[in-house]
Amino acid sequence: MNQHVNLVLTGRWLVSMDGNEPLEEEGISVAVAGDRIAEIGLNLACKYPQAELLTCPQGLIMPGLINSHSHAAMSCFRGLADDLPLMDWLTQHIFPREAQLTKEIVYQSTLLSLCEMIKSGTTCCNDMYLFTQEVARAATDAGMRAWIGEGFFDFPSPCYGELENGFAYVEELFKAYKANDLITITVTPHSVYTCSPPLLQRAAALAEEKQALLHIHLAETMSEVSGCMEQYGCSPVQHLEQLGLLNERVVIAHGVQISEEEIALLAKRKVKVAHCPESNMKLASGMAPVQAMFNQGLTVGIGTDGSASNNDVDMFSEMSTAAKLQKVRDLDPTALKADAVLQAATMGGAALLRADAEIGSIKAGKKADLIMLNMNQPHLTPCYQPISHLVYAAKGSDVVHSVINGQVVMRDRQLTTLDELTIIEEMRKIGEIVLRMH
């Protein structure tokens, strides 16, 4: 591989998430050839002097974080309306504005979130929203690895209008991104309370045909559960089971209001869960039983949800909250340990996307999705256990370099694919439009 290595990252710590313990050694390096990791070793810059070098004397190299559930474009609603009852927030502030969204707003708002994601260590997201062509365009511009789906529901969409057009829209997406390195299309019926059983089944058939992920909000709130009981006589998990929809390609976001038996069923069906603790807290949805999910062998990823209900897309903050929330939920300080959380945010997310052979850890032959943190900071000194620091002390702002699919997307905290200040400027104008919408 010698002749192909074109990028070397060199630091002091390596947290590979490939089953090996964290390493601390001066000059520890990862060499990248094209879009893949070529080699892990010491002082590889000497071995590959022609390669571009990303370095940091007290740097920690790790796999990029995987955001398992996001609505990137919702950055245009961040801080617009907080601390409200859920239905007021949705029906008075979010839904009326979402109905007026445009391609341009979604594109710019997604770009903004992608800036934020890259600047806080995320190299891959599993996004679900509207105007997916625009989300895909923004992800392509950013060089972000993204799984993306267009929301289906029983009512018309601001993107595609009537549902029939929605399926045509998604067919086009599958065609356009069939062999794309970065973008993977998913099928995303919104939820059991916004999608009738026939719609859910049609979406599942499409996912089956395309062998795509089926990504759906499920068991997020108590009112969703009681509504489902009332309408279908069973819980949301049971409802999908009865419709025959649960399988290894299904990703459920939230899974907050869920029983031990349902966890066992999800494990049996190999369904994956995207855990979004900060959104669940802020919307007062509840605390998902994540340790119980781990105990039953479920694959769990970590997600931020949209920044209207979080209010950020910072996976470092989300990891810290996930670990702490589970401990206080279970009244057990040993619940959801740091290594389990970091696993969920890297290899767990990769497995949730059925891409763990390609991303989620640092291993020769895998895709080069890598970040480096500068550990030479008061809040990360001394460093007894790097994994503890990554989960409990590190901040998104500690990430100095980021590489996605072999491309350097951030160098010394400067974005290379996106013009951050122009995006911020554009977003201010969109903020004025969004305010006037109401």
Added chain:
Amino acid sequence: MNQHVNLVLTGRWLVSMDGNEPLEEEGISVAVAGDRIAEIGLNLACKYPQAELLTCPQGLIMPGLINSHSHAAMSCFRGLADDLPLMDWLTQHIFPREAQLTKEIVYQSTLLSLCEMIKSGTTCCNDMYLFTQEVARAATDAGMRAWIGEGFFDFPSPCYGELENGFAYVEELFKAYKANDLITITVTPHSVYTCSPPLLQRAAALAEEKQALLHIHLAETMSEVSGCMEQYGCSPVQHLEQLGLLNERVVIAHGVQISEEEIALLAKRKVKVAHCPESNMKLASGMAPVQAMFNQGLTVGIGTDGSASNNDVDMFSEMSTAAKLQKVRDLDPTALKADAVLQAATMGGAALLRADAEIGSIKAGKKADLIMLNMNQPHLTPCYQPISHLVYAAKGSDVVHSVINGQVVMRDRQLTTLDELTIIEEMRKIGEIVLRMH
């Protein structure tokens, strides 16, 4: 005052916390004369051209955050042992090492936390630990405003040995810092489970004599409550009440395991509460009923606790967690709104310290404890409501300038009073000592 203004801060937003709404106006400025705020107005740099200028075109000026409960020196234990049962953590990892602490370790570890505090927007802390002379020395070096107390307990201390010496040590502290601008000495019996009733009463008498704060851990865990019930036949709050110790100079840290009746009693006695949500989560202590405390008119501040159980001293993260945790605790998204949390972290902290006439808000005549955030960032754009962003989206790393008692302690994220890189270097060596202690 014209002739005395020596510092001007100019930005775009002003969140004064003095009862007025946030202001957005280009050129909004705060002028400082010596240690006090002299004037609030537009483009004050033109009016005071001789003054030093701290500026940021998209800057937000606000009062510095007040950390109502910290153990700054515990930074030397951060990440040393996580995810353990509380008693294992304390008895196997923390207590044996605390017994071997030295002046130098406490001094350096406190300096490190003070770097972190300043870099994340804190301008005042209420610290309780060991070797208080060293803590005070570090705070003086940093230019940090600090309330500081030396821990009392029934067993010997690594600082002063036998208890009798402890009271002499604290007398010396009161003398040394009697008329200090930045340092205020408090009386800090550790807790009801480490202090006998006579010790608690002696500490309270000293606090009474000095008119000092009495700062104590109280009702932190269920085991503390059950232990107190067993030993004294009543809860920790009732225990202090029966001893006649509850009054307006008492600050209790945590207040997690506490009933509505006890909240009413604390309100009646004008006791203040330092709420430490992240530590309470990480140690699985529980979720303090903070909204209920507000409802009953209690004064509540926000604290980080030590970074061994948090694992940081970042008040922006703590505010965000406080708001979200209360919502999920009460299953009510309207609980602990952003403005209430920001109030708790500024004026609430100031009132808890009985210093709200001097600090906690931006008002002419008050002490100049000010920070400025750079809002020109993806995660803070657009800005519909500055207070929402400060609580839910801003990060400690967004703080660019910081002023304490009129002194610029950070300019463009560079510390001016402390040599950050040397402190980090020293702290690495201390980390090696701490590791070998076991």
